[in-house]
Amino acid sequence: DTGVSQDPRHKITKRGQNVTFRCDPISEHNRLYWYRQTLGQGPEFLTYFQNEAQLEKSRLLSDRFSAERPKGSFSTLEIQRTEQGDSAMYLCASRKGGAGFTEAFFGQGTRLTVV
Amino acid sequence: GESVGLHLPTLSVQEGDNSIINCAYSNSASDYFIWYKQESGKGPQFIIDIRSNMDKRQGQRVTVLLNKTVKHLSLQIAATQPGDSAVYFCAENPLRQGAQKLVFGQGTRLTINP
Numbered sequence: 643d644t645g646v647s648q649d650p651r652h653k654i655t656k657r658g659q660n661v662t663f664r665c666d667p668i669s670e671h672n673r674l675y676w677y678r679q680t681l682g683q684g685p686e687f688l689t690y691f692q693n694e695a696q697l698e699k700s701r702l703l704s705d706r707f708s709a710e711r712p713k714g715s716f717s718t719l720e721i722q723r724t725e726q727g728d729s730a731m732y733l734c735a736s737r738k739g740g741a742g743f744t745e746a747f748f749g750q751g752t753r754l755t756v757v
Numbered sequence: 758g759e760s761v762g763l764h765l766p767t768l769s770v771q772e773g774d775n776s777i778i779n780c781a782y783s784n785s786a787s788d789y790f791i792w793y794k795q796e797s798g799k800g801p802q803f804i805i806d807i808r809s810n811m812d813k814r815q816g817q818r819v820t821v822l823l824n825k826t827v828k829h830l831s832l833q834i835a836a837t838q839p840g841d842s843a844v845y846f847c848a849e850n851p852l853r854q855g856a857q858k859l860v861f862g863q864g865t866r867l868t869i870n871p
Contacts, residue, residue: 648800675859692857698858745806746803751800
């Protein structure tokens with residue numbers, strides 16, 4: 643257990659429905675990341691928060707995707723009008739801030755299946 | 758552009774042997790690299806990291822080698838055990854470009870044969 647919690651672990655939804663995932667990072671970590679991972683591929687960066695500010699978004703993050711981190715602690719990732727292509731593992735990671743890059747800890751992920 | 762790739766998608770070794778997993782990266786601005794291990798159904802687990810001002814770093818049974826001249830990274834696992842079976846990813850952070858994200862490669866599946 644890395645200390646990063648994600649909920650739910652699995653989600654099956656019908657195409658067109660909205661889904662929301664939650665990530666609770668390690669408490670002293672002010673940097674939070676969302677990644678998406680499809681079968682046989684490495685994780686792909688979606689978005690990044692420093693405290694409550696969303697500082698970077700990937701082009702992968704279409705307008706159907708929105709992420710928030712309202713109090714600089716937990717974060718949510720919402721997908722609206724889900725499509726079958728959204729089926730993937732959604733991973734959250736967190737790390738401490740400061741100069742240079744430091745080890746990022748990943749949660750267990752939320753596996754989304756759109757049927 | 759950014760890309761991190763691997764030479765081999767699969768690797769099988771005998772239990773007790775040493776294994777070497779290779780990774781090529783293309784962004785010369787990357788100055789921080791991490792190896793992650795991912796078991797089925799789980800998130801990536803940190804193994805070892807290395808900064809660009811180093812060419813070797815050792816951990817418990819693992820060693821990472823960085824060759825900046827040819828943009829190559831390798832992970833050596835000594836005396837492999839069944840629990841080492843997993844997919845291994847290298848990832849880079851081009852911090853000098855101000856990036857705050859990790860860029861992952863495709864991964865290598867390591868299988869340990871008894």
